[in-house]
Amino acid sequence: MIELNGIEKVYRTESIETVALTNINLTVGKGEFLSIMGPSGCGKSTLLNIIGLLDLPSKGRIALDDEAIMNYSDKRLSAFRNRKIGFIFQSYHLINDLPVLDNVELPLLYREISGAERRRLASAALEKVGLSNRMKHYPSQLSGGQRQRVAIARAIVGNPAIILADEPTGNLDSAMGNDIMEILENLNRSEGTTIVMVTHDENMARRTHRLVRLFDGSQVS
Numbered sequence: 001m002i003e004l005n006g007i008e009k010v011y012r013t014e015s016i017e018t019v020a021l022t023n024i025n026l027t028v029g030k031g032e033f034l035s036i037m038g039p040s041g042c043g044k045s046t047l048l049n050i051i052g053l054l055d056l057p058s059k060g061r062i063a064l065d066d067e068a069i070m071n072y073s074d075k076r077l078s079a080f081r082n083r084k085i086g087f088i089f090q091s092y093h094l095i096n097d098l099p100v101l102d103n104v105e106l107p108l109l110y111r112e113i114s115g116a117e118r119r120r121l122a123s124a125a126l127e128k129v130g131l132s133n134r135m136k137h138y139p140s141q142l143s144g145g146q147r148q149r150v151a152i153a154r155a156i157v158g159n160p161a162i163i164l165a166d167e168p169t170g171n172l173d174s175a176m177g178n179d180i181m182e183i184l185e186n187l188n189r190s191e192g193t194t195i196v197m198v199t200h201d202e203n204m205a206r207r208t209h210r211l212v213r214l215f216d217g218s219q220v221s
Contacts, residue, residue, distance in 0.1 A: 001162060001194045002028035002051060007060035009046055009217075020046045021217045024060070030161075031192040033185070035205040038214035044198045045166055047214065051196060052164045053081045065161055082110050086155030090167035092147045094139040094154075100126065101135040104153045111158070125153040129183055145176030152183055156193070163187065165197040169204055181207055 007024035010017060021043045028034050036044050049055040050062065053069065062069055065084055069077065086107075094103050104122040113121075126132050129149040139147055148168060155163055165184065169177030181204055187193045197208065205211050213221045 001030040001032070001065055002026070002196070003061075003063040004051070005061040007047075007050060007057045007062070009043070009050065009055070010058045019217055021050070021057070024219060026212065026219070028194060028196060030194055031188065032210065033188045033195045033208040034197070035208040035211050036196065036198045036214065037200065037202070037205055037211060038220075042214040043217040044214055046217075048164050048166055048196065048198050051162075052085050052087060053077050078110075082107060082158065084161050086158065086160040086163045088148070088151050088155045088163065088165040088168045090170040092139070092151045092171075094147060094150060096139050098138070099135065100131065100137050100139070100142070100150050103139065103150055104157050106154060107158050121157050122153070125157040126150070128156065128187075129153045143176070144172050145179055148172065148176070148180050149183065152180070156187065161194060163193055163195045165195060167198055167200065169199070169201060177201070177204065 004024050004026045007021055008019070009021040010019050024047060036047065038044050046055065050057050067080070069080060072080065101119065101122050104125055105118045108118040108121060123132065123135065126135055129152050131146060131149050131153065134142065134146065139150065142150065168184070169180050172180065184195055184197070185207065188195050199205050211221070212219060
């Protein structure tokens with residue numbers, strides 16, 4: 001499902017060259033739940049951004065769902081990302097001025113489907129995360145755990161093959177974090193969704209199929 005070969009990411013300015021990732025070789029199978037751990041600044045989020053096609057590597061090859069996407073145009077990359085990948089962020093990234101249902105619909109605005117179908121799919125996604133009774137609420141009216149559930153609903157509304165989660169439980173207490181992990185585990189188990197999760201929490205990482213550790217931009221396990 002995900003294949004990275006010889007990935008390197010270097011950020012350059014006029015005076016400084018910073019190596020964020022070096023020689024990353026990683027394969028994630030279809031239906032796998034993988035966690036990535038490492039100290040702050042080790043390249044975890046950079047790696048997730050590259051997998052999610054939000055950033056391109058300085059060197060190396062990426063293939064997602066058997067498609068080698070390195071030579072895709074920006075327009076084609078955006079369309080591929082919208083169809084294949086769902087994103088969950090630590091800070092939710094919800095639009096406070098929009099009701100929950102409208103927030104969940106957002107990824108579908110870039111697809112050629114009717115408004116009625118968008119509403120149906122968004123309602124179904126909210127039902128999967130247990131928030132069908134909060135569709136008309138605004139993000140500010142929800143708890144942190146509920147907002148993260150909305151973010152998960154938004155990530156899955158387009159039925160992506162891959163979900164990328166960057167510290168999805170980082171802003172939550174242990175009980176709410178456990179609820180979010182149970183939703184992710186159920187998506188992985190019942191729908192076969194491939195999930196890559198960045199986390200600082202060893203307990204959460206142990207619940208996934210496999211753990212990859214980074215240190216100073218390199219794989220150490």
